[in-house]
Amino acid sequence: MKNYTIVLAYFLLLTPFLSAQNITGFSSENADAQRQLESQIRNLIDPDAFKSHLYALSSEPHIAGTPESQRVIQYIGDAMQSAGLEVNFYDYDVLLAEPGMVEITLELDEPLLLQNREKEYKQDPWSSHPALTHGWNAYSGSGKVSSEVIYVNYGRLEDFQKIDSLGINLEGKIVLARYGGNFRGFKAKYAEEAGAIGLIIFTDPANSGFKLGDIYPDGPFNDASAIQRGSLLTLDYYGDPLTPFEVALPLDHPDSPVRKKIEEVALPKIPVAPIGYGAAYEILSRMEGQNVPEDWQGGFDFQYSVQGGPDLLVTLEVQQEREIKRITNITGTIKGRDFPDEWVIIGCHHDAWTFGAADPNSGTAMMLSLSDVLGELLEGGWQPKRSIVFAHWDAEEFGLIGSVEWVEHHLEELMAKTVVYLNSDMSVTGPNFRASGTPSLHSAIMEAATAVIHPDTQLNLLEYWLRGSQSEEPSFGRLGSGSDFVPFVHRAGIPSAQISMSGRVPVYHSAFDNLFFYEQFIDSHFVYGATLAEYYGVLATRFANADIIPYDPLRTASVLEQKIEEVTEIAGKDIFEATNLPELVDLLGEQAGFYNSLLNIFPKNDGLRDENLQQLNSILIGKERQFIVEEGLEFRPWLRNVFLSPDPLQGYAAWALPAYRYAIEMNLLDDLYHMHKTHQTHTQILMDLIISLSELNELMR
Ligand SMILES: [Zn+2]
The missing domain is CATH 1.20.930.40 (Transferrin receptor-like, dimerisation domain)
Structure with a gap:
């Protein structure tokens, strides 16, 4: 092994002994002040405050670009304003899509219209909210197509290659793919490239339904009606589809860029729609072709087939408008006393496919609880050395649009000033402390985890993270794609992390990602949210107050x-x-x-x-x-x-x-x-x- 691996081991051995008094990057004197600040944060963080923010944020569906989303934006701005932060709004005009209409019909003797809304449950008052939409995939093509169906497993590149090797032609067919295995946009892209005329994406019981445990509303797993909504964007760039590399400033702004025409952008041309496994059962159980390869079998107990056969006709109709709409990011800043031009940024999107109780607003509520507390300390005369910025992004769900436009807007400045970006999308979904991120942040993330106690035990978050593991090191994931860290890491090169109290949200992007689900299956007493707010408070103020920024x-x-x-x-x-x-x-x-x-x-x-x-x-x-x-x-x-x-x-x-x-x-x-x-x-x-x-x-x- 290389000699610095030994140095690393030595360093790790030493750290626990030192950490009783020291904090990496702090002089002894400043470390004492930091510990004091951390205990003040601990005392002020309040699960009830987290709860009330979460209730305010998730009380109605709030898709980006809608009046409901506007209310959420206002709420976030007001909350940070009254906490004493300096609040700014950033408007952009970007290409979004509307739910429009989706109809999937099985052409039996008596045509069968497949269900594409979630069921309403008495226990769950949110499930009957009038503003809920049917299931849809943003940026689907529009049109009405009718054909026999072919099942392509997850719709990954290798699945389409397999179909090809079986000698099956997808030209003119409607393709049926299950969720999982890749980003849904690639299912559409590969289906279209193979000549398919339509795509239906379903949730399989094996991946997040009854095969895994009790289903909604008795358990957290998907019932037959739950539908995963989501965007289909897979462009060569992120953000607004019409303004690659440029800032989608409002149309009436003097510097508003010349936008691409919608036809110039590689959006899906074929109609695409998602369904739950109840609707999928109606199709799958009637298919009569050859048996699927073994690992393509899903969770229903009948044998899955690759082809539906010529007698099983499905009609898929999607009519969807793509439209330029206004989106708004909100930032709240606590100015640094010594180095106002060095920024610690915490971010989470605020838009959601439905209520967004878990995705994303558990993160939003966590951030607002923390900005309340830091605002209170600010009022008492405290100030961090560096600036702390709370950023709430819009239209993440459509393709990371708000954060990308903001990063493109401030690219040079961000690259010069940002110390760290901490992403908290969907960050409270259970009891398990988890982190992914840039390697140079790992040590600081672990060290901060020793300063916060897990609410279910007497263990600190690091000990809890390592529970049952043979290793002395927790495992850190890498930041690929899928949330607002993308422009920070991949475009601006800013060290970033996504840190969460993590669990499972099988009902992700469905009507059941609501407060009933959250209280029943995630965090009944809102303590995981409060714990994570405390942790983000510790980590963010360490980066903001350190004498030497604790990169490793x-x-x-x-x-x-x-x-x-x-x-x-x-x-x-x-x-x-x-x-x-x-x-x-x-x-x-x-x-x-x-x-x-x-x-x-x-x-x-x-x-x-x-x-x-x-x-x-x-x-x-x-x-x-x-x-x-x-x-x-x-x-x-x-x-x-x-x-x-x-x-x-x-x-x-x-x-x-x-x-x-x-x-x-x-x-x-x-x-x-x-x-x-x-x-x-x-x-x-x-x-x-x-x-x-x-x-x-x-x-x-
Ligand atoms: Zn999210």
């Missing part, structure tokens, strides 16, 4: 080492053989280990003066942007982070070292010129990182 470069080096191995394995040969990348990663690890040991003795090092610290922090912030390449990644120039990208083939997942992954997928490994260029870019980035770290070490000594 050793994690970056060690994850890079792993990724080089991972990519080598996927390539099936040593693609780094002719380069010095592995050696550079070693060198980076050495410098980073040295940096960490200096950081560890920092509390006792009073030789560091304020101007050193200021210089140190600005190098630290700059160093975190070094994975960004100006011109963007070759396969998708909107993405600019060479460390990580969303998987362009499946959606939610992530690619580490994406330029290499792309070269593997596209068979470019033998293209010497191409590989030389790729190696060169990565070599330069690593050398710059090493230089930054040695500068830091020079300053720290």
Whole structure:
């Protein structure tokens, strides 16, 4: 093993002993003040405040661009205003879609209209809310089509390849795909590319229905009527479909950009609609073709078939308007006392497909509870050293639109000023503390987790996270796609994390993501929401108040080492053989280990003066942007982070070292010129990182 792995182990061993008094990046004196602040936050966080925000936010369906959503925007603005934050609204005019009409008919002797609304339950008063819509997928094509059906499992690339290898032609057929396995937009894209004329996406009982446990409203799993709504956007860029790389300023704004025409954008052309498994049963159980491959069988106990047969005709009609509408992000800022131009940003979207009790507004309520508390401290004379910004994004559900437009709007400024972005989308869904994010944040996230007690036990959140695990380290996920961290990580190169109290929400994007579900199956006493607010308070104020921003470069080096191995394995040969990348990663690890040991003795090092610290922090912030390449990644120039990208083939997942992954997928490994260029870019980035770290070490000594 490489020697810095040993340094890492040493560092981890040491940390628990030090952490009794010390907080990484704080002088001893400031650490005491920080601990005091944290206990004030702990005392002020109130589950009832969380509850009342959640009730106010989730009392009616509030899809982006609607009057109901406008009320939520107003509520968030008012709440932060009265907490004493500096509130700003950011309007953009972007392409959204409307539910329109969806009708799916089984052409039997007596035509059978399939159900596409959720059932109403007496126990759940929200389920009969008059503003609930039928099931729909945003940006579906419009039209009425009729044909026999073909089942394509999850509708992943490999599923369509399988269909092809079975000799089945999808030309002119309606395709039936189950949810799961990839982002739903790819199901539509691949179906359309295969010549299908329509797509029906269903929830299978095996993936989130009765096969897993008690169903709604007796249990949390989907009943036969629950429908997962959701967007179908899969463009080469994120945000507003009509203004790639530009800011979708309001149409009447003097700098409003020239927009693309809707016809110029690669939106789905075929009609697409989602259904629950009750409706899916009506189709699946009547299909009469060949048996599906074994792993395509879903949760019903009859044998699934690939073809429906020529006698089983389905008619699918979708009429959907795509329209430019106004969306609004809201930010609330607490100005930093010493470094107002260094920002700690916490963000969550506010729009929802239905009530959004879990997705996203458990996160919104968590943020508002915390901004209440920090506002109260502000009133008492407290101020963080750096600024803390609470950002509430609009139209995430349509394609991360609000956050992307805002990042595009402020790109240079954000890159210069942002210390960290903490995403809290859908962040309270159960008792399990979880985090994903940029490696340089892992240590700070873990350390902050030792400062908060889990409400169900006497364990702190880190201990709870590690419960039952053999490992001394919790596992961190990577940030691929699927929420508002995307523009921060992949376009601006800002270290980001998504941290949550996590559980399961099988009814995600259905009418049952409401307060009845939340209280019954997630957090009856609203304590997980309050605990997470306390945790975000601790973590955000640590980043805001630290003398030295607590990034951990050793994690970056060690994850890079792993990724080089991972990519080598996927390539099936040593693609780094002719380069010095592995050696550079070693060198980076050495410098980073040295940096960490200096950081560890920092509390006792009073030789560091304020101007050193200021210089140190600005190098630290700059160093975190070094994975960004100006011109963007070759396969998708909107993405600019060479460390990580969303998987362009499946959606939610992530690619580490994406330029290499792309070269593997596209068979470019033998293209010497191409590989030389790729190696060169990565070599330069690593050398710059090493230089930054040695500068830091020079300053720290
Ligand atoms: Zn969400």
